[in-house]
Amino acid sequence: MATAAAEEGNGAYPEMIMEAIAELGEGGGADKAAISNYIESKQKDLPPDHSSLLATHLDRMKENGELLLVDGNYTKPASSTLAKRGRGRPPKPKPELAAGAEVPSPRPRGRPPKPKDPLADAVAKVASGFPRPRGRPPKADRAADSGTSAAVVGVKRGRGRPPKVKPALVAEAV
Template sequence: MATEENSNPPPPQPSPAAPPLPQYPEMIIAAIEALNDKNGSNKSAIARYIESTYADLPGAHSTLLSHHLNKLKQSGQLVLLKNNYMKPDPNAPPKRGRGRPPKPKAPLPPGVSMSPPRPRGRPPKPRDPFAPPPPPKAKSPSSGTGRPRGRPPKKAKTAAASAPSAAPSGGAPRGRGRPPKVKPAVAPVGC
């Protein structure tokens, strides 16, 4: 019976787990540093490096890569120049925004507070404090003519009104549009 115990193979040992996949920003920065191109690395080069270095990438790898590249670009950790991503130069001057730079403001002496900015629009006319209040304006609905403002509404067509004009003389109703031009009859020229 001792042979039966030895004939059974030992249970398979669990394989050592692969190291966990690093976060995408770390993989992207590592890929750019490893590729070490002076003009930066494009998205496809970064993707190839990550695919060759790391196993077990998720199925949506290209989508995740694009998302994290955009996030790193917006946060300023990467710079996009001619479709190539690179780390920003620490010695480069800060990027200037569009438009004219604001004028430098002189510092105020201590103890002086700044007045609030002037409101928009035309300032109101000064009023005489001793003048009587103006009489209330009477609202006239139509500026005195008695007619309402604007274009008058269209009159509704009735069947009785349109019947006489539909068949003027020929009995057939007139077609839409301009009637054709009537050509005069030409008499043959005799020799």
């Protein structure tokens, strides 16, 4: 019988606490001992760990913002008090738009492109004569333009620094 009352009282602790504060503390609230005495006078079958359960529920209700602890007395928060602010920096207030004004589109990501001058592009094409392909010209075209051929050049050189030329040894006849 006591366990059924304890289980029933466990779920109703926040309700009993709010009722006790409403009855006891009209303006200044009620302290923990007054709340405990009020609940004990109203409820006959309380669990043996009533004081620890009451302390736990009072702390939990204080953290959730359901109760305020002012000068050791628990009170109900006024409806005009501000809600508890969350973590982090609050968002910037958005400017209000006039009636009929369009919402500006957000800026695109990245660097904006340089403004193009169509006249400058046309002048550059005429000055160059014809458009050249991009990049460095191939080696074969460069060798043909210089007037020398690959056969005249001779032996193909390898990579890196060429070896040091050693003087030829002269064999002495005996």
